[in-house]
Amino acid sequence: MTESLPAKHPNSSGIQRLAVLTSGGDAPGMNAAIRAVVRTASFEGLEVLGVRRGFSGLHRGEMKLLGPRDVANTIQRGGTILLTARSATWRTPEGRAAGARHLREQGVGGLIVIGGDGSFHGAHLLEQEHGIRVIGVPGTIDNDLYGTDHTIGYFTAVETALDAVDKLRDTGASHERIFVIEVMGRHAGHIALDVAVAGGAEEVFIPEDARPIGDVVQVVKDSVAKGKLGSIVIVAEGFPGGAQGVADAIQAGTGLETRVSILGHIQRGGTPVSSDRILASRLGEAAVYALMDGVSGVMVGRQGGNIIQTPLHETWEKRKDVNRDLYRCAKTLSV
Structure with missing residues (x-):
């Protein structure tokens, strides 16, 4: 029995060619999102231009056609095949005007931007100033964008950080040391909180608190009194004082041997876990369909298993808090 292909999506916008770029910090799963955009567009009979080096490449016109075979064997790769960069030029009206001109010259009817809040600011300005249709896809390990339960790259970043915490716990217990581990999250403690609970940390410090x-x-004194050989303390990089400040306080207050480990950019790399690949695939597809529906100026996200659309400006204007129940759980289970 031959399975029938899904029905074609109505193209009420009349769009025939779109562009896609990745911007800001890379996140595992970005390639899966690019792949989904290209293959969805191909299925619907649309052309896709891949913009290299994000907005930096857009204002220079660095674009090339992408087909289904160009994104083969990429879903499992970390980083981004389109490359990414932060662009000071894009922050100027002249830089954005150049980007809009290149898009129009290439007959592009809409731009899909995979990135975080800074990238969405750039996309929002492009739409407001030049009428270019834009759709945002949340690609950032920090998981700090309003309008989606999770962002592409977050699941992998948590797993990467947790693997490091597990290894450091073994060393801490063997040497009876305190390890203060700093994870990414300049303005949000989502990674820190998940890692603290999954890693059995004695304490967690997040920017939201x-x-x-x-x-x-x-906390450390109580742990020692209970016979714990070593303690793990998780600190989000955005917490005032950072991991070093927390370690200094422990050293001064207890006299116990304390070590700091800053995981840094290792959390951005590596093969995306299945959850990030699936999320990226669904959102890449949804972004193409949003453009075909004539929608612009929104981010596609997933909430409660459903694909939703959120105005771009709300993704940074509205606050996405950490899970307070999980925060309580971290405290409860640290006894």
Whole structure:
């Protein structure tokens, strides 16, 4: 029995060619999103131009046609095959005007931007100033964008950080040391909180709860009194004082041997886990269909398993809080 292909999506916008770029920090799963955009467009009979080096490449006109075979064997790759960059020129009206001109010269009817809030700012300005239709796809490990339960790259970043925490816990227990581990999250503690719960940390510090660093001293003393050989403390990079400040407080307050480990950009790389590949595939497809429907100026996201659309400006204007129940759970289980 031959399976029938899905029905074609109505193209009420009349768009025939679109462009896609990745911008800002890379996130595992970006290639899966690019692949989904290209293959969905191909299925619907549309052409796709891949913009190299994000907005930096767009204002220079660095674009090339992409077909289904160009994105073969990419779904499992970290980073981004289109490359990414941050562009000071794009922050100027002249830079955005040049980008809009290149898109129009190539007959592009809409642009899909895979990135975080900074990238969405750039896309929003392009639409407002030049009438270019834009759709955002949330690609950032920080998971800090309003309008989606999770962002592309977040699941992989958590797994990468957790693997490091597990290894450091073994060393900490063997040497009876305190390890203070800093994970990414300049403005959000989502990674730190998930890693703290999954890694069995004794304490976690996140930007959303700027409490005194000194609170950790009693926690560590209590852990020692209970016979724990080593302790793990997780700190989001955006917490005031950072991991070094927390470590200094522990050292001064307890005299115990304390080590700092800053995981840094290792969390951005690596093969995306299945959850990121699936999320990226669904959102890449949804972005193409949004353009075909004539929609612009929104981010496609997933909430409760459903694909939704959120105005781009709301993704950074509205605050996405950490899961407070999970935060409580982290405290409860650290006894």
